[in-house]
Amino acid sequence: MKNICFQMNRKAWIVALTILSVAFPALAQKITVTGTVTDATGEPLIGASVLVKGTMSGTSTDINGNYRIQADSNGTLTFSYVGYNIQDVAIEGRTTLNVVMKENTVMLNEVVAIGYGVVKKSDATGSVAVIKPDEISAGIATSTQDLLVGASPGVVVTTKGGDPTGNADIRIRGGNSLTASNNPLIVIDGVPMTNQSNAGGTNVMTMVNPQDIESLTVLKDASATAIYGSRASNGVIIITTKKGQAGKPKVSFAANFHVNTARKTLDMMNASELRSHVVDMYGESVAAERMGDYNTDWQDEIMRTSFSHDYALSVSGTANWLPYRVSVSYTDNQGILKNSGLQRTTTGITLTPKFFDGLLQITTNLMGTYAKSREAEKGAVGTAISYNPSRPVRYAYPTTGNTGMTMFNGYWNVTEANGNINPLCSQNPVQMLNERRNIGETYQGNGNIQFDYALHFLPDLHLNLNLGFQVSKNQSWNDTAPNSIMSWNDQNLFNTSLTNSNNETITAAGAGARTKWYELQRNTLLEFYANYRKDFDEIKSSLDVMAGYSWQRFDYQGNSRYFVNSAGFQTNGAPYVPYDPATGTYTLNQFNESLAGTLISGNPERRWAEKLMLISFYGRLNYTFDDTYLLTFTLRDDGSSRFSKDTRWGLFPSLALGWKFVNMDFMEDVREIMNEGKLRLGWGITGQQDLQTSYLPYLPVYISSYETGFQYLSHQHSTSDNPVWIDPLYPRPYDSGIKWEETTTWNVGVDLGFLNNRINLSADWYLRETKDLLCEGFFAGAATSNFLLRNVGNMRNTGVEINLTARPVVTRDFTWTTSFNAAYNHNKVTKLDGDKNDMSNGNTPSGISTPLRYFIVGQPINTFMVYEQVYDNHGNPLPGQYVDQNNDGQINDADKIMYHTADPDWTFNWNNTFNYKNWDFGIALRASLGNYNYNGPRFSNTRLSNVMTNNVQINNLMRGEYLFPADTDLNNLVLSNYWIENASFIRCDNISIGYTFNNLLKDKLNLRLFGVVQNPFVITKYKGLDPEVFGGIDNDVYPRPITVTLGLTATF
Secondary structure (H helix, E strand, C coil): CHHHHHHHHHHHHHHHHHHHHHHCHHHCCEEEEEEEEECCCCCECCCCEEEECCCCCEEECCCCCEEEEEEECCCEEEEECCCECCEEEECCCCCECCEECCECHHHHCCEEECCCCEEEHHHCCCCEEEECCCHHHHHCCCCHHHHHCCCCCCEEEEECCCCCCCCEEEEECCCCCCCCCCCCEEEECCEECCCCCCHHHCCCCCCCCHHHEEEEEEECCHHHHHHHHHHCCCCEEEEEECCCCCCCCEEEEEEEEEEEEECCCCCECCHHHHHHHHHHHHCHHHHHHHCCCCCCCHHHHHECCEEEEEEEEEEEEEECCEEEEEEEEEEEEECCECCCEEEEEEEEEEECCEECCCCEEEEEEEEEEEEEEEECCCHHHHHHHHCCCCCCCECCCCEEECCCCCHHHHECCCCCCCCCCCCCCCCCHHHHHHCEEEEEEEEEEEEEEEEEEECCCCCCEEEEEEEEEEEEEEEEEEEECCCCHHHHCCHHHHHCEEECCCCCEEECCCCCEEEEEEEEEEEEEEEEEEEEEEEEHHHCEEEEEEEEEEEEEEEEEEEEEEEECCCCECCCCCCCCCEECCCCEEEECECCCCCCCCECCCCCCEEEEEEEEEEEEEEEEEEEECCCEEEEEEEEEEEECCCCCCCCEEEEEEEEEEECHHHCHHHHHHCCCEEEEEEEEEEEEEEECCCCCCCCCCCCCEEECCCCCCCEECCCCCCCCCCCEECCEEECCCCCCCCCEEEEEEEEEEEEEECCCCEEEEEEEEEEEEECCEEEEECCCCCCCCEEEEECCEEEEEEEEEEEEEEEEECCCEEEEEEEEEEEEEEEEEECCCCCCEEECCECCCCCCCECEEEEECCCCCEEEEECEEECCCCCEEEEEECCCCCCCCCCHHHCEEEEECCCCEEEEEEEEEEECCEEEEEEEEEEECCEEEEHHHHHCCEHHHCEECCCEECCCECCCCCECCCCCHHHHCCEHHHEEECCEEEEEEEEEEEEEEEHHHHCEEEEEEEEEECCCEEECCCCCCCCCCCCEECCCCCCEEEEEEEEEEEC
């Protein structure tokens, strides 16, 4: 019996221990597992991740592919490596596990969009960059342009300061034109978009929600861009939006909250400091009369700390047989200048069904956007810098009359001693922001339906039909409040008048005014191409041939009116309000009759209807031999309605060769560390026909003249009491022989990959020669104007681009990913029309409009032409003294020197991401070297002659600056190289930190929280508000803010 009991107890213990070992895995036996992780060829994989499944315990392989880890004997190890399939391997008590990773064919065959198709990234022969935004970059971006900042070498994005519309200027490998467009072609889901601006300063890239973007592909060299022919000289940006995926519905939600504040203001004198200069120059009496008792910081008054927020929601999946993605987003972006902001709502739907066993794929993309913006009066920035700090923002002028209003609506403004308004004086900058409403409104829809059919009897041959559209309804209105200083300063309002039945003259003096602008933009596209792709294994060859036809039409129809918007005020026969000097009282009597709706004098209604047609035939051949030798040839024949029948068509070829030298036998010994090695050589010709608003430059288009002095009297309809003037028609200036710009590009590049793409390096050198440059400039005796658009010369761009990405540290818990790119670009004008050696292109700001920037043969575009300032032993400028370059004893144009340019020589970007377990930290730095700015605010506010202007207006001065004496000649001083400053900079674009919660709610929710600081610091010698100024002339630039963002993304 004892034996039986013992046996029963022993069995019970065994059962109990078995149950416990199953119920409590932690009690299972721990063993040490070692092994080696290799690829299919036996090469060790360095830094492969080895994780105990279901735990946070893990490690990574060493330089020989070896690993060592402790795990339960009955557990599972998960092996992962970039470019390879994830593998789960059961331990089953084994202490040695050697794993061979299988390559992920999807990643190996990663494709990039190249226009009318895709190509494997490893087979690309052109200079192509692919940007795939993550949650943080998409979350902090107001518009698509923001995603391109610092993302690729040679792509320079200059945003409009802190402008809430998110607009920007994009240059790819420098500019290729003079005054024609230098903007790249934008293609969204296969539809080339119009480059025309929308209402309120927005454009097509502002209309796209960054959260909807899957990738941006930047085509840089001619071998990549020539397939777009006449519109490709400035590069191409292909935007691909997100599509639906097979499987259960996936919901993604993103929310971001931003606080924006000014990073910097200029250091101006306070009221007490300024008063001392006024007293020294003009005496106590003037100071007493023209200085007040306040100490107003006008820069602080026009700016604010603003709050912005945006939300995005998308649902994707498959409904029965129909893959879909539906999205909606809302953005409310408030600027740091008061009363500036953008509200945008976007919706999108994408359907990607397949029929006939996948032979027919139909892709439908529809996107709708409503945007409403309020643009700030940017002139308020410069005015606030110099406005009299001793005066208040608001002032209750004693005012009588029938309106109940206070003069200037209660804002303090400069007036003369007799109360009159001097239109030459500056206006209250706060009133400029509050009482001028510049509202823009855009309704835009764009999309396409694309049919891709692989023939049943020849599935290697695809027929592709793409029908696309873009429609944009734009309107804007700029309202000026009645009785504001802006209305009183508008002489044309006073000149707008009528005589009523009582023979009284009714004027619109001081009335409200409105500028109303409307434009309907339409873009329709039909494209058809055939694409044959075939692998010929027996001859180790791959062939990809495409030929197609494109028809595209752009229509622009619109009108603008500038009209009276309220009743005017009675004046003293001039635009002066009745004023009693004894009591300081204004009398505001408004007319009972209003001229509201009447066009303001000298500003007739304008209407336009423009059309642009483009017809193209194109083709491309891609050939690969032995997965080593690559050839790409493209040809496009474009016809544009912008040119006459003699110059209408342009032929644009390109040829590119590639050599994957890593596949050669002599590279066998280095394949252990080098997995990619490719040499690229490209040549091609691209065109430029975007003349912006000039659609028929080769024809004498007749327009009506409305300006005084160009009209003549109608003897048929005029009377002695009521003369009737006729506006004659006259032709715009035109050039019947105008033709395409053509850019020929040579590109040499190399792509290298090491340690299974743990390190990637690409480098490019390019040479771009542009001939027949299109330029609108001064040409004496040109038809009915001295300004004419014509082909004027040639230009050259040369440059180098380097891009390095790496994962220097990969451990069990910590990963460091870094990317660095650098770009050098140098351009110069090589020829100008006829015997010309230079052409002006940009004047000085600050009220003295003197030619400053030039196109000069042998020099970079936008070179400054200035006088060389002479300095004393202490480094201070000697007023009125400049270097006499030709030693002729006088200072004139012959003494001007070519002094730097606005464009940088070098640009750098360095991005770093550090991941520790579920935490991530990122920092992005960007640098620009060799760019110079003309500091307009510094010129305006360091001259003692500017302390009092127009005998009544006191202006502020900069603190801590050399002040030029009042008798310094301004005509030469404005062109001193003293004002041209080195604007090189290092900017921290953003610093981010985030945490990801995986597998919440029983593996149904992934949640990511992050915080970002944008533009936290800038290192520069430039003394202006911000060194990053497009065009290099700093004047009334919207300040860039520091922005703090808190964001979240959730997927379930």
